[in-house]
Amino acid sequence: MHLVPRLGSGIPLVARVDEMRRLRAAFSRAERGEAGTVLLAGDAGVGKTRVLAELGEHTGGRGALVLTGRCLDVREGGLPYLPFAEAFGPLATAEDPVVVEAVRARPALGRLLPTVQPGPLVSSELVPVTSSEPEMAHRARSEQDLGQLQLFDAVLGVLARIAEHRPVVLFLEDLHWADGSTRNLLSFLATRIRAQRLLIVASYRGEDVHRRHPLRGLLVELVRLPTVTQVELRPLSPTDARAFVEALAEGPLSPETIASVVERSEGNPFFVEELLASCAEGSDLPAELAEVLLARLERLSPDARRVLRVISVAGEGVSHAALADVSGIGENELDEALREAVQHHVLVVEDGSYTFRHALLQEAVYGDLLPGERIRMHAAYAARIMRTPQGRGHDAKLAYHSLQSRDMTTALPALLRAADEAERLGAPGAALRHVEQALEIWHAVPESSHPEGVDELRLLHEASYFAGTSGEPERAVAYARSAVQELRPDSDVDRAAKTWRRLAEALNNVEGAIDEAVAAIGRAWDLVAESEPGRTRSWVLATRAAILRGVGRREDALQSARTAVADARATGTAGAEASALITLGGLADNAAEFEEARVRLLEAERKAREADAPNVELRALCFLGNSYEDQGEIDRAIMVYQRGITRAEETGLTWSAYGLEMRSRQLQLRYFSGDWPTESATGAPARGVSSALAARMTASSLPIVVSRGRFAMAAKLLVELRPHWRAEPLTALAAGAAGSELAYWQGDYPAAIRRAEEVSDFLRVFGLDYLLSEIRLGAHALAGAVAQAAAARLRGDQPEERDAVATGERLLEQVRYAAVNGRPRAGKLGPEGRAWLARAEAMASGLGGxxxxxxxxxxxxxxxxxxxxxxxxxxxxxxxxxxxxxxxxxxxxxxxxxxxxxxxxxxxxxxxxxxxxxxxxxxxxxxxxxxxxxxxEPAQSRVDPLTDRERAVLERVALGRTNRQVGEELYISEKTVSVHLSRVMAKLGATRRAEAVAIAYDRGLLAKPSGAAV
Structure with a gap:
């Protein structure tokens, strides 16, 4: 059998807290003389051996004798007593007198221990049984029964004798492969142990123990015993599986890779390891893992295997009627095949449909199909779907099976209908996938078969929109550019204006593309500027107003927004009106006209909702939250952002530009307000979301990670975030502030300064828009400079102290410059900016002492x-x-x-x-x-002569402090320090300070120094 390397060896045990607690409790009872048996069940690869290893380390560390034996998958007859022979093997060569005496006193153990001379009734060469010699056969059976009984008594006896000397733990692994003799011996032991210091733990694969499995009867018998406990190892939860992936990984992994491994493994640690070894998101199933999975199916009948192949093609649960229709197997044969697959735990029944117990098993079976098989089965499913009534997901299923069976003519319209349905259901990511597939096969379908009213330009436009609303802004831009390239000189003006506007919207959501966005919306406006008011013109004006406001062209933005409102009201284009009202609200906010701004934004929210324009509605809520946040009204801002987050989730726009922005801003405000969420509530993006957006959410949670002292995780996240700075400068800002604080808490003050300054230098490339960020970054860097100066002062390192003070003074000037020359949204520095400025000024006041x-x-x-x-x-x-x-x-x-x-x-x-x-x-x-x-406090001896104050003084003397420096740190006079030191030396019998420190170390009165005190 091919053995896959275990990547997880040596890593901490992830999760399994409850299971380990129960196993340790069982051992504690055994230590008290309450013997017991634990049946440990779990799927293949779920971690049974790892848990037993952990338990073995725990029990061995408490003085127990740990014996381990494993069953093997030997299909031809099996090996009698194999796990017991392996477990008892070390007893034959043991040097412990108690073990040696116990083994020698029981010669019946000869069948397990070759070095022990077997007794006369346990000969390994029993007389063969033949029908022609009934008396001899009867005698042989009697001798065999007697020999087995003697062996069983010997096994129990030797365990009980050793247990008088020390606790004994017996592990029997993979009991589902056990032979009959092994099962009988386990049954004998489990029914007879009572007051020994003995614990038996037997593991088995629950999925392999089907109804007719020989182990099933024994399990039914054992679970009735009061000394038997059942423990089931279930798959890891998504959170635990993610922790396991991160523990296994040798370096940083992308969020997409982690999510893929967690999702596909379904919490099975072995599957996690194998998928991580392939380390490619969405890649084919690793060959080694596929072999392991398919090996389970070899014992099934041909009909059962055929049914599994048919179900694997469906990619979802399949009803009995569909199986009968597609498989071509007779009704009775189908019933038996399904019963066999269910009993062997390959299939499960959910809501009346049959599905694979594990998705990776479905992948393995599907991957093993021949090309012709796949095409024929997919075609059969497509034909059945076309004959059945339509319902939710009908067109998506038809499109999938038609694509796989190479029927592009059927697939194309089905994909477009599926995209429409996905949009109605608030699933822009699914809609995007359908439209992309339609684009891929567009030229493979004859033009005569193209759906009416649909062309490639429309598909590109929709792909851009769906990409933007599902969290992939870069792809939105790419599709919008392709759409613009499809325009011709004779293209419809209205349609061309819509296409250029879509490109402008997409570019406006990507960092560093604002100039191109201005040019794109200018092209759209040129096309409709002289036309009569209409829907397209209203939307172009509203978008133009938003973009021009973003580049500081206030008057042009104001005029476009007012014209857009007038046009929209004249033509009944409520969505465009709402969009223009948001821009008017933002302009009012910039002018410090806060009440007017909020009235405009609330009106825009209402109109957008009435017009069923969810993206506009989210923009209104985002601007409203910004208005409250800028004025320090944190609670109101959090409430508005939560309203926006809820609406984004309801409309499928969670990872659109404004959905993401509100989620990120709310998380940061919760950090400031002291309402810190748990790690699982930080809103990590799902698979498919742009890595830049995923990084933005990670950066938003980073301050909480640092402030809670999770330094190793924070350091890892900082490395993962670095490649995403340019795509989203706010990610750089969050990383710089958190990274600087991390270094400060770790006592690496030069790094605290360097990290903050690195981000400040990076953000200056983007102009004045990010200048205000230097106030917060500068305050963090100043903390490092002050601490570095203080540490140098304590060491008497005057050059370093001067350099640190000079650095701090330079940082303070940069902070002051940013406060004066930055561009606050409301025209003047808000409460947050003023607070960080005050902190920087206060921090700098300590540069000199x-x-x-x-x-x-x-x-x-x-x-x-x-x-x-x-x-x-x-x-x-x-x-x-x-x-x-x-x-x-x-x-x-x-x-x-x-x-x-x-x-x-x-x-x-x-x-x-x-x-x-x-x-x-x-x-x-x-x-x-x-x-x-x-x-x-430092470790102390049983009799500690030092008071807390004396120890505090001695700690600082050990760090090389002078009496004056010790006094400054402890806020006492230099004379008081001298008095304390005199008392310490008298108590310890020392004549010098250094001698007192050395004696304190030797006597355990003082911990080794770890650096300067905070």
Whole structure:
């Protein structure tokens, strides 16, 4: 049998928390003398062996003797007692006196242990049974029965004897392949163990134990016993499967690859490993995995295998009537074939239809078909679909089977009808796939068979629209450009204007294409500028107004928007009117006319919904949320964004430009407001969504990952995001800020500065539109510069200190420049910008030493608009400044408020930094002693002569601090430090500071230094 390498060896066990808890509980009972048996069931590849290995390590670590035996798939007769012989093999050469004595006292074990002399009644060469010698046959059977009984008693006896000395764990793997003798011995043991320190764990494939399988009867018997426990290993959940993929991967994987492996494997770890080995999204099933899957089917009858081939072609559940129609098998034969496949757990019945138990098994069977078989079966399915009544998905199925059977004439109109249905159902991704397939076969279908009113230009236009609304903006642009190229000098003017407008819309949603978008909408406007008001002209004007506003041509945008509203109202084009109203609302917002802006945007939302223009409706909601967000009304902005997210999901536009923008903005606002979602609720895009959009969502969740202390994951995500900076500068901004904060918490202050500056330099290429981002990035970089200067000051490294201070001063000037020269949407710096500016000013005040408490107080107040986490960070720094200024009471209040936020959010780096400050300043925090205690302090001997304050002083002396520096860190005088050191040296019998540190290390009173304190 071909063995596939196990990629997962050596990685942590993923999930299986509940199963491992139950298995460890069973062993704990065995340790107490309550023997038991566990039946561990699960599909092939689900991880039974991995779980047993984990349990073996756990039990072996607690002193148990672990014996392991495996059954083999030997079809011709089997090998008697094979797993027991393998498990007991090590006993024959054991050096433990107890084991040696137990084995020697039981010669009947000779049938399992060749080195043990068998007794007279357990000879391996029993007299052959023949019909002509009845007495001899009877005697042979009697001797065989007696010998088997002696063997069974010997096995139980040796296990019980060893268990008196130490717990014993016996693993029997792959019991579904066990021979009759092995099953009988297991039954004997399970029914007789009671008070021994013994645990038996037998694993088997549940899918292989069909109704007539010989193991089935034994399982029915065993589960009735009070000492027997059943544990089932189910496939991994999608979240756990994703974690498993990431644990296996040797390097970063694209979100599409991860999603593909998780989806196709259906949570089976073995399938995950094999698919990951092929590491190609949508690739054919790996040959090794296909062989393993198909091997299961070899035992089935020819009719059963034919039925499986027919079902594999369907690609979905198949009714009995459809199988009878397509397979060509007689009714009785079909019944028996289906019964056999179901009993062998190859097929399952769901909602009256037959489907494969695992999708990869369907892939394997389908991949094994001959080309002619595939075509004939697909043609049979297509013919049946055309004869059946139409329903949901009817045309999509017809198109699929017609394409696979090479019937392009039938497939083309079916694809177009399927695309229309998908659009009605809010599935633009499916509609895009149907239209793309139609484009692929367009020239393969005779022109006389083309559907009426449809041409290639229309298909390209629709493909561009569906690509844009399903999260693939780059493809939307590509199809729109192809459509423009299809235009001819004699093309209809109205149609040409629509085509150029579609290109302008698509370009407007792609970073760096704004100049081309302006040119495209200009071409569209030139075509209809002199025409009478109409639907096309209204839409061109509305789109022109939106694009011109985006490039700062306010007056032109205002005129186009007002004209669009007038034209739309005159022609009843409510969608275009709503679009133009959004632009008018955005212009009002830019002019700080907030009430007017919101009235316009709410009216636009209502009109768009009434006109069934969902993309326009989402744009209105996005602009409305932006308006609230810019003015620091976080709660209202979150509510509006949630309304937009809900509508996007209802209309199938979740990953359209505005659907994505609202999802991303809401996640960032939840971060600021302290309403942090779980990892599973961050809204990772599904398969098929543009990698740039997927990166945008990942970047939006990155600050939460960093702030919760998940540093390894954050570092990995930063690497994955780097290639997507140019496609979406907001991804770069989020990565720069989070990356800088990550480096700061890790104590790599030069990296904190470098990462923020790298992104600032990158964003300058895009002009003034991203200049405001330098305020936040500069504040993060300043934190690194201040910390680097402080660390250099403690070391007495004056050149590095001067360089760090100079860097900080340069960063502050850049922040101030950005605040003055940036382009806020509302014309002046909003609450968020003002808060980050205040934070940068406060941070810079500490470049030379002690920070200004007044500036940090101003930063705390500035973030009071609702940015809960960032305000807590400022409170921590404010407390440091207050302590340095000799105001411990005010500092204690700030410390406690910041700690409450950090603890509630599980913001571990911030929480630990606050606790460190509290310990140094001797500030009591609720629950601090109980939660941190020994874990937070250095390891101590049983009798610890040092007080907490003395240990804190000695810790800093061990780091090379002077008395003055120790005093500054602990907010005590230099004289007090000297007094504490004198007491420490007296207690430890040391004459010098260095000697005191060495003695403290030797006695376990002090942990090895890990670097500068936060």
């Amino acid at each position: 002690k920070a200004d408490p007044a500036r940090w107080e101003a930063a705390v107040e500035a973030f009071g608009y609702g940015a809960v986490y960032e305000q807590a960070v400022c409170r921590w720094h404010h407390a440091e400044a207050l302590l340095a200024a000799g105001e411990p009471a005010r500092a204690a209040r700030e410390v406690r408020e910041a700690h409450e936020v950090a603890e509630r959010l599980r913001a571990l780096p911030l929480r630990d930094a606050i606790r460190s400050l509290a310990r140094r300043a001797r500030i009591d925090l609720p629950g601090l002693t109980e939660e941190t205690g020994a874990a937070a």
